[in-house]
Each structure stands twice: as C-alpha cells, then as structure tokens.
Amino acid sequence: GPDTSFWNVDQRLRPNIGRVSPRATLPVRDTITLKSITAYRGLEDDPSPWDQDATPLQTYGWTQYIDQRQFSQEVQALGDFGSLNFVLGVSFFRERLDFIRNTFTNNAYSLIDSHIIDRSLGVYGQATYDLTDKLSVTAGLRFNKEWQRFDNASYTSNAANDRIALRYSVAGLKDDWNA
Numbered sequence: 819g820p821d822t823s824f825w826n827v828d829q830r831l832r833p834n835i836g837r838v839s840p841r842a843t844l845p846v847r848d849t850i851t852l853k854s855i856t857a858y859r860g861l862e863d864d865p866s867p868w869d870q871d872a873t874p875l876q877t878y879g880w881t882q883y884i885d886q887r888q889f890s891q892e893v894q895a896l897g898d899f900g901s902l903n904f905v906l907g908v909s910f911f912r913e914r915l916d917f918i919r920n921t922f923t924n925n926a927y928s929l930i931d932s933h934i935i936d937r938s939l940g941v942y943g944q945a946t947y948d949l950t951d952k953l954s955v956t957a958g959l960r961f962n963k964e965w966q967r968f969d970n971a972s973y974t975s976n977a978a979n980d981r982i983a984l985r986y987s988v989a990g991l992k993d994d995w996n997a
Contacts, residue, residue: 880922909939927977931971934969966994
C-alpha cells in the first residue's frame with residue numbers, strides 16, 4: 819500500500835527549533851535613529867534517522883544528532899538629512915554546531931563527532947544622495963572578519979553509538995579571514 823514502509827529504523831524526525839529576534843529603535847534626533855537587532859536560534863535534532871536502502875535489511879543508513887546555536891547582534895545608526903540618507907552599522911555573529919553521525923553499512927558501524935565554532939564581526943556604511951527627484955547615487959563599504967574552529971573525530975562503533983576504536987582525530991583546527 820502507499821503507506822507501507824520497509825525501513826528498518828523509525829524515520830520520524832524530532833527537531834526542536836526555537837528562535838527569538840527582538841528589535842528596538844531609539845530616535846536620537848529628528849535626523850538620526852539608533853536601531854538594535856538581536857537574534858538567537860537553537861536547533862536540536864535528536865535523533866534524525868535515515869535509512870537509505872528502504873529495506874528491512876541493515877544495508878545503508880545513519881542516525882545523526884544535531885545541536886546548533888546561533889546568536890547575532892547588529893547596531894545601526896540611520897540618518898535622514900533630506901537629500902542624504904545613510905546607515906552605519908556593526909554586526910556580531912556566533913554559531914556553535916555539535917554534530918554526531920552514526921552510519922551503518924551492512925551491519926558495520928562508524929561514528930563521526932564534529933564540533934564547529936564560527937564567529938564574525940562586521941562594520942559597514944552606506945549612503946544615498948538624491949541628485950534629483952529621479953536620480954540618486956549610492957555608495958557603501960563593508961569590512962568583515964571571521965574566525966572558525968573545528969574539531970572532528972571518527973570511530974568504529976556499534977548500533978548503540980558506543981565508541982569502540984578511534985579511527986582519526988583532529989582538534990583545534992583554526993582559520994580566520996577578512997572580506
């Protein structure tokens with residue numbers, strides 16, 4: 819029948835997602851307004867099973883566990899001086915991702931355990947000047963710095979996610995860049 823499944827694992831996903839994004843504005847003068855935009859997001863997907871062969875056999879699939887958190891903060895100064903409008907701002911972002919994936923192939927199990935932390939800081943400005951009622955010119959500039967850290971390990975495992983033997987491990991990998 820159309821609702822018959824031959825998967826050997828429960829395919830229901832159980833994500834738990836929460837987010838909040840408060841915003842606030844504060845008029846400083848008639849021509850300048852400060853704006854704050856804050857955001858937080860959390861995601862837990864525990865477990866997230868996938869059976870790729872769609873048979874009752876333990877041929878190929880995985881179960882993954884995701885715990886991810888994001889936070890961002892942006893502060894803007896908005897200016898309106900008639901023919902000249904501008905926005906100046908600074909933004910901060912931080913994300914943490916913990917990811918575990920237990921894969922099975924013909925009753926052989928392996929587990930990957932990854933952790934990533936990503937942070938960025940940006941400053942920007944953009945201005946528009948109205949030359950006429952129908953013609954304006956806009957210019958902007960942005961600088962962004964990003965930092966990332968990554969840890970990863972792989973294990974032979976069993977169906978219960980027990981770590982039996984370490985295959986490889988890398989910790990403290992770091993990178994940063996500008997844009």
